[in-house]
Amino acid sequence: MPDIIETIQQLTNIPSPTGYTAEIIDFLDENLKQKGYQPEKNNKGSLMVTVRGTENQSRRFVTAHIDTLGAMVRAIKPDGRLKIDLIGGFTYHSIDGEYCTIHSAATGKDWTGTILLHQTSVHVYKDARTAERSQDNMEIRLDAEVHTAKDVSALGIGVGDFISFAPRTEITPSGYIKSRHLDDKASAAILLQFLHRIADENLTLPYTTCFFFSNNEEIGYGGNSNMPPHTVEYLAVDMGAMGDDQQTDEYTVSICVKDGSGPYHFGLRQQLVGLCESQEIPYKLDIYPFYGSDASAAMKAGWDVRHALIGPGIDASHAYERTHRKSLEACSKLLEAYLSAPMIGKQLWKYEDIEWNN
16 A cells, blocks of 8 residues: 555656646656566557456456646736636636646746636635636736736747646545545556556466556546457446445445446446455445546447446545545455456346356
8 A cells, every 4th residue: 555655646746637648658658667568658648558368368458547637728818817728527616726837838848826716815806705716717827927928928838838736645644645636546556556566476367458547538538449359348447436425435445337428337347346245345336427437438439348437435526635545455456356357258146145157
């Protein structure tokens, strides 16, 4: 667990809003090469690592995404403040008051700033407490002396520059991990550390498995291409959503039975539940009503695979998120158990005791 938590800290501190992920992909590429792997990048910039297993004809595909929420410069205002346009599905109020970095495409230089409501000052604006947080009245206050749009342009800042949010990653003595972008860098850390373990302990998986770090998940497509031939099963490792009517918590692994795209594969879901039951891994089943994953994107793209979704439980998704080391541990154990187990094949299952027979 210390390795996974340290890796989360490393990953969250590398800016990677969707569309601006080269730095973190290069980090993963170099990290895995040091372990003896030969990662491959696809044309979209995602990273793949194929681990040869005992069986090569039936294969598994496992993903976590490293792209995050973020924004772009929408316009430069006459007073030198910046209007923004969101990347990913989150609300403006979740970034009100957040520190950010503007990545200049023209110069390669980074500039810091703060995202604020235009009417922030309660001493000036009567509607400071009630004004809607929207694209029209949210802006970035640059940490630079600028008074006009021309001043901003002189810094090399322009429309289309990417904006990343300060992760503010913090580990508490009680075992909580608080940070932006635990979706899905917590899962990416779990995959990365399992790959390290395979290399360090010379483990052999029963099936050839492709580990895919996708970089376009937050905008609806990520790991829905480049699957190797003979892929049979697809497991997305992504955050478990918490809230009203949800069972998911910060201390267990969440197994998604259905999201906004529809149900996940029942037989594969039952296998995951069976592995948790037999290995005493704490878990919760849940429906994520406003959610899509790399696996569901692959189904929409027409891939003929069994698909499933698991992940650590994350509170306050798409805001300042939090999970616990217990949830990371449970998710890590289930991932290892699944990748070490036989594929389900043709099965008979029982609802009451989650048994199956080949």
